[in-house]
Amino acid sequence: MSLFWRIFALNGVVLGTATALLLWGPVTVSVPVVLTEAVILVGGLVVMLVANAALLRLGLAPLARLTRLMTTVDLLRPGQRLPADGSGEVAEVIRTFNLMLDRLETERATSSARVLLAAEAERRRIAQELHDEVGQSMTAILLSLKRASDEADEPLRGELRQVQEITRESLDDVRRLVRRLRPGVLDDLGLVSALTSLSTEVAAHTGLRVVRRFDADLPVLDPETELVLYRVVQEGLTNVARHADASRVEVSLSHSPGTLELAVTDDGRGTAAACEGAGIRGMRERALLIGATLDISSAPGSGTRIRLAVPVPVPAPEPGPGDASAPEHPAPVPGKQS
Template identity: 80%
Template sequence: MSLFWRIFALNAVVLGLATALLLWAPVTVSVPVLLTEAVILVAGLAVMLVANAALLRLGLAPLDRLTRLMTTVDLLRPGQRLPAAGGREVAELIRTFNAMLERLEQERATSSARALLAQEAERRRIAQELHDEVGQTMTAILLGLKRAADDAPEPLRKDLHEVQEITRESLDEVRRLVRRLRPGVLDDLGLISALTSLTEDFATHTGLRITRRFDTDLPALAPETELVLYRVAQESLTNAARHADAAHVTVALRHTDDSAELTVTDDGRGVEAAREGAGIRGMRERALLIGGGLEIAPAPGTGTRVQLTAPVSRKH
């Protein structure tokens, strides 16, 4: 039965029952209307309206569920679907909406993969230019300052040494930016070494106390999986240092039968204080890129726990 005829039938049932009650009930209407008669008529009208509203709500319930899903659906949390229940038109509408969600999720995953790959390529290019151009130039400046300081008289030599120290600190900062843009240790020494270097760097520059718990029997992961695990750890540490006011962070990496799990737990202000900004959405997009799942939840006590579950994909 189509939606039109179902609504028509619901109203016909209510009106038919009301007509039958008027025909067979021993209730008459006086002129002028008595108070008891008016009360009975108003009560009958109220019962009829309530019954009609209840039946309509029952008939339109699938559309209400579809509307709620439309307002809350998030393409970064795939798999949200509705059962194709209800009448013919409603079921067809739900099936069409589910198919549209499937198509949008696939297109979002494809476009996100292209964007993230382009982002990594741009990071690699910038890191290479910083290393080759800025880094080498500043190294040459340091050598020139050293030669000038060696030949300079004593008052000027002190000033040159101060400039030399400032330049050396700037060169260290450039090298740190290069490591954050493109972690060469990830390509050279693997994920564990890269995460160890990352946590040590964060502890040095932010004052965070970081505890590492890494399994030693991790399988060989695909390069894109290692990069996503590294970037999620990097973003989680950044959030803990900048937004959560955390003092202690635990970074754990363990291996299950068919997945690698990265967990970053801090003792900061908690997940209620964090908003789903670009950083968190970026982590969700990276998780989708490798077919993984990202969960952000309150940590035991206070703080936030970020857990990335990445399917194990062996290197070819």
């Protein structure tokens, strides 16, 4: 029903009821009005207004729902839609709004994909330059310092050794920076090795106990998906180290038909507020990039769990010779721990 007829019908019901009461009810109106009659009429008016307000609220409920969704909708959590059944202006507005959300979500996903890919390319370039330019120069300085300190006499030799030590630490910092900017091990050895090396590094630097649990039958992923998984674990572990006050964190990768699930679970203080900073929003954008779903559950005192469910193609069953019922996936083998 159109909005006009909806409101008209609601008012018609209220006014019709009031008229019927006046016609057939035990109500008379004298001139001049008697006090009891005035009380009854005012009472009737109040009842009519309350009934009208309640019916209007009911009739306009779809618009109220639409306004609520308009104010709370978040393009990083796609799929929030209102049912738009029937015809009329309200259903039309809801349908148009849903279509607008479809378009905005697609545009948002495309533009954030472009930004993320550009940022990754830039990181890669900076890492390459740091490695090739700064890293090489510092290595050359280190070698020269070593030669000079070998040939120098005390106390110059001691000072040169100190400078050598400082240069070596700086070179380590540069290498760490390069690894964080561009997880080269991801390209060379794959996701599991990259996550292993990342968790080992975090454990060494923070004192956290990082437990890894990776299924043995993980599917082969494209480089973009691997990078998203790596970055989500990187941000998850950084958050645990910065905010959680945890003693143990588990990073797991498990595979079921059609889905690869990544989880980072800590036993820290958790958080009640759903305040999301650039880190978590970045995770959501990356999840959108590969069509994955990100879910963060946390409660004060019971830790935080980040789950990323990545859709993966289900391999077509390969019937062995004479065996038409070969299992699609071997049973998972428990992963190793650190």
